[in-house]
Structures are given as C-alpha cells and as structure tokens.
Amino acid sequence: MSPSWNIELRILLGIAILGSLPGAFLGNWHLSLLIPLSGYLLWHLFNLIRLRRCLDLRKRLKPPYPPGLWGEIYQQTVTLQKRGQRRKRRLSRFASRFREAAAALPDAAVIIGEYREMEWANPAALRLLGITWPEMQGQSLLKIVSHPVLEEYLQQADYSRPLELTPPNNKGIVVSLRVTPFGRTQHYLILARDITQLYHVNQTRRDFVSNVSHELRTPLTVISGFLETLVHSDKKLTEHRRALQLMHQQTERMEIIITDLLTLSRLEMDNEERMQEAVAVPLMLESITSEARALSGEHRHVLHLESEPTLWMLGNESELRSAFSNLIFNAVRHTPQRSEITIGWKKSGDNLCLSVSDTGEGIAAIHIPRLTERFYRVDAGRSRKSGGTGLGLAIVKHVLNRHRGELRIESQAGKGSTFSCYFPLELAMRHEPAD
Numbered sequence: 001m002s003p004s005w006n007i008e009l010r011i012l013l014g015i016a017i018l019g020s021l022p023g024a025f026l027g028n029w030h031l032s033l034l035i036p037l038s039g040y041l042l043w044h045l046f047n048l049i050r051l052r053r054c055l056d057l058r059k060r061l062k063p064p065y066p067p068g069l070w071g072e073i074y075q076q077t078v079t080l081q082k083r084g085q086r087r088k089r090r091l092s093r094f095a096s097r098f099r100e101a102a103a104a105l106p107d108a109a110v111i112i113g114e115y116r117e118m119e120w121a122n123p124a125a126l127r128l129l130g131i132t133w134p135e136m137q138g139q140s141l142l143k144i145v146s147h148p149v150l151e152e153y154l155q156q157a158d159y160s161r162p163l164e165l166t167p168p169n170n171k172g173i174v175v176s177l178r179v180t181p182f183g184r185t186q187h188y189l190i191l192a193r194d195i196t197q198l199y200h201v202n203q204t205r206r207d208f209v210s211n212v213s214h215e216l217r218t219p220l221t222v223i224s225g226f227l228e229t230l231v232h233s234d235k236k237l238t239e240h241r242r243a244l245q246l247m248h249q250q251t252e253r254m255e256i257i258i259t260d261l262l263t264l265s266r267l268e269m270d271n272e273e274r275m276q277e278a279v280a281v282p283l284m285l286e287s288i289t290s291e292a293r294a295l296s297g298e299h300r301h302v303l304h305l306e307s308e309p310t311l312w313m314l315g316n317e318s319e320l321r322s323a324f325s326n327l328i329f330n331a332v333r334h335t336p337q338r339s340e341i342t343i344g345w346k347k348s349g350d351n352l353c354l355s356v357s358d359t360g361e362g363i364a365a366i367h368i369p370r371l372t373e374r375f376y377r378v379d380a381g382r383s384r385k386s387g388g389t390g391l392g393l394a395i396v397k398h399v400l401n402r403h404r405g406e407l408r409i410e411s412q413a414g415k416g417s418t419f420s421c422y423f424p425l426e427l428a429m430r431h432e433p434a435d
Contacts, residue, residue: 011040011067043066047070051070051074051077055077060078102123103122105124106124106194107128107191107192107193107194108124108125108127108128108129108131108175108190108191109122109124109189109190109192110122110129110141110189110192111189111190112141112188113187113188114185114186116140116141116142116154117140118136118137118139118140118141118144119187120133121133125192127170128192129144129167129192130145130168130170142154145167145168147167149163150163150177158404159180160406161401162178163177165177172196174199175192175193175195176193176195177190177192178190178191178193216254216258220251220258221255224248224251224252224255227244227248227251231248257391260391260395263322263395264394267319267398267399267402277314277315278313278314278429279312279313279314279315279317280312281313281320281324281354282308282309282311282312282345284317284320284321285305285307285343285354288324288328289305292341295329295332298337299336299337300337301337301338301339302341303332303340303341303342304340304343305343306342306344306346307343307344307345308347310430311345311346311347312428312430313352313428313429314427314429315403316399316402316403319399319403320399322399323399323400324354326392326393326396327392327396327419328341328356330356331360331417334360335358335360335361336360339359341358342357343356347425347428351422351424351425352422352425353421353422354420355418355420356419356420357419358416359415360416361413361416362413362415362416362417363411363417364378364413368409368411371393371409372393372397372407374391375391393407400423403423405421407420407421407422408422
C-alpha cells in the first residue's frame with residue numbers, strides 16, 4: 001500500500017476516534033461523526049476546486065502540497081505539466097525550423113485537402129502559382145490556379161508522371177507539378193518547380209533534331225537512289241561494286257535513323273493523347289510477326305504469337321504499330337539464330353499487356369535502367385552490325401507515355417529477356433467477329 005493511502009487511513013481513523021469521544025458523552029454517535037466527516041469532505045472539495053482552477057488557467061501547481069492522495073495527485077499533475085511544456089517547446093522549435101525551411105525552398109509547396117481546398121502554402125507558391133497563405137486558406141485550388149489540364153490531371157488521380165503547365169498568374173514560365181497523397185485522411189502535397197529554362201532547352205533540341213533530320217532526308221534519298229542504280233547497273237563496275245554496296249547499305253541505315261529521329265521528335269512535340277480509334281491489336285501483331293519472320297531470314301528465329309483475337313484497344317494505330325514493331329524487331333535483331341521469341345497479347349489483372357519474350361543472351365541488370373535512353377546500346381558493335389539505331393526503345397517509351405502505359409523490362413544474362421507493355425484496362429475493347 002502506498003504512503004498516501006496510509007495517510008488517508010490515519011486521517012479517517014482520527015476522525016472516527018475524535019467523533020466517538022463527544023458521542024460517548026452526548027449519547028449521539030451520528031451527529032458527532034457527521035461534523036468531522038463533513039470537514040473531511042469539504043477539504044476534498046477544496047482540493048478538487050483548486051486543481052480544476054489551476055488546470056483551467058493553465059497554471060502550474062506550487063508546493064506545499066496537501067498530504068495524502070491529493071499530494072500525490074498534485075505531484076503527478078505537475079510532472080505531466082512539465083513534460084507537456086517540454087514537448088510543446090520541442091514542437092515549437094520544430095515548427096519554427098519547418099517554416100524557415102519551407103520559406104527557403106525555391107520550389108512551391110502546397111497542401112490541399114480531400115476537396116481540393118487550400119490548407120497551407122510556402123512563400124514560393126505566390127511566385128510560381130499565385131497562391132498566398134493564409135489569405136487563401138479554404139479556397140479551392142482549381143479556382144486559384146484555373147487551368148483545364150490541372151483539373152483533368154487531379155480527376156484522373158494518376159500521379160506517376162508530373163504535369164507541365166503555364167500558370168495563369170505568370171504566362172512567361174513553365175512549371176512542373178508533382179502530386180503526392182499522404183495521411184490517413186485524403187490530403188495532397190503539391191510541389192511545383194520552375195522548368196522554364198529546361199523546357200526551352202528541350203524545345204530547342206527537339207526543333208534542331210527535327211529540322212536537321214528533314215534537311216538531311218532529301219539529299220540522302222537522292223544519294224541512295226543513285227547508289228541503288230549503280231549497284232544494279234549492267235555496266236562493268238566489278239571493282240567498285242563492293243564499295244557501292246557498302247555505301248548503299250550505310251545510306252539506308254542513315255535513312256532509318258532519320259526516320260526514327262523524326263518519329264521521336266514528333267512524339268515529343270505533340271503531347272496530346274489521341275485515343276479516338278479502335279485498334280485491332282491481334283491483326284496488327286499478326287502482320288508485324290510476318291514481317292519479323294521475313295526480317296529473320298536465314299537466322300530462322302522461331303516466333304510464337306499468343307493473342308486474344310477479340311481483345312482490341314483504344315489508341316493511335318500508327319504509334320502503337322511503331323512501338324510494337326520496335327520491340328518485336330529488336331528481339332529478332334539482338335538474339336542468336338534459331339532463338340525462340342514469344343509474343344503475347346492478353347488481359348493481365350487490371351491492365352492490358354503486350355509481352356515480347358526471347359531466349360537470347362539476356363541483358364545485365366546494370367544496363368536495364370538506361371535502355372530507353374537515346375542511342376544507348378548494351379553492345380554498340382553488335383547493335384550497329386544488326387542494323388539497330390539505338391532509338392527504338394525511346395520511341396516505345398514515348399508512345400506508352402502518350403497512352404498512359406508503362407514499359408517493364410525483365411532480363412537475366414544468359415536466360416533471355418521479356419519486354420512488357422502495360423496499358424490501363426479502360427482502353428480495352430471487345431470486338432466480336434461477324435457471323
């Protein structure tokens with residue numbers, strides 16, 4: 001038993017003894033006990049009111065503390081008050097450092113609630129998005145930053161890729177928005193970065209590549225035509241025929257590179273998604289597989305096509321054909337002769353999936369993250385020998401981005417590779433054949 005309870009028991013025992021003495025003389029035990037018990041209860045009530053008053057006024061209880069249970073309660077209350085004050089000071093220092101760090105950020109940081117209402121923003125949000133806090137607290141983000149692309153982006157709730165837009169408060173800049181949900185309740189952290197300079201550099205690069213490719217295409221076509229005429233000429237050019245054939249092959253390769261560069265440039269400059277047409281993917285894959293068999297020729301690759309014949313999708317047919325043919329032709333070009341290549345088209349969970357698997361030499365894990373970069377080659381000598389341009393997977397990546405798809409690459413050195421294209425299931429269409 002704690003010392004405070006011992007004290008309380010002594011007090012009650014003293015009250016019983018003191019109350020019994022007058023009762024023995026007066027012959028009224030009830031009245032003699034009622035008076036000291038009333039004083040005891042009033043003492044408890046006084047301590048209770050004192051504690052309540054100190055808690056309401058947020059004052060610290062000061063000694064001397066009363067004996068018994070109330071003394072123990074007062075001491076524990078003071079300990080909790082001290083602990084709460086220390087925690088409050090730590091939180092205050094943390095909040096102060098957070099505000100200083102948020103104010104020093106060059107990027108805009110904004111927190112919105114479940115219904116897109118403003119809850120907090122740092123000072124950079126005024127310059128990049130025209131948001132001031134706390135003046136705009138509670139207002140809808142879509143009213144402050146009125147932009148149709150932003151509204152559509154938030155409705156789709158696909159935050160895997162950032163959104164680039166020109167804010168209405170400053171038409172001279174381009175910002176990149178990245179949205180991250182957090183918390184048990186649905187809150188969102190929005191980070192906005194000024195990418196104006198990077199945007200213009202990329203735009204200049206794309207324009208340069210597009211213009212140079214267009215300018216090179218015409219003279220290359222002329223040169224290729226003359227070389228083809230000379231190679232197949234009946235005139236006695238035996239000693240130069242080998243050189244002419246090599247020149248013709250290299251001009252054809254340059255034409256392929258220029259075509260891929262123009263395709264990639266067009267995909268980069270045209271950011272709009274075009275999904276108005278139904279694409280007969282199974283028929284497209286049959287056609288590409290036939291072309292791949294012709295490309296294989298004497299290497300005799302074994303191609304298997306496994307597709308659901310009624311599974312079509314919404315998309316841009318020419319872009320999808322470019323992406324799918326790049327993956328399948330790459331499997332033919334970069335695997336040894338007689339390798340098996342399996343092409344699959346099916347529904348996989350919540351996605352549509354095109355997969356291209358081979359039994360080739362595989363790719364080391366160190367190369368996989370960079371395969372979609374322009375002109376990146378695992379083996380530059382072998383790629384050039386097989387006719388690769390180093391642009392195929394970059395084209396695939398851009399086409400998938402425009403169709404809200406994702407490219408996944410699985411490979412092990414010596415065990416083959418699998419390239420899979422995943423598309424949202426909402427793009428799927430069922431096309432039943434006519435009777």
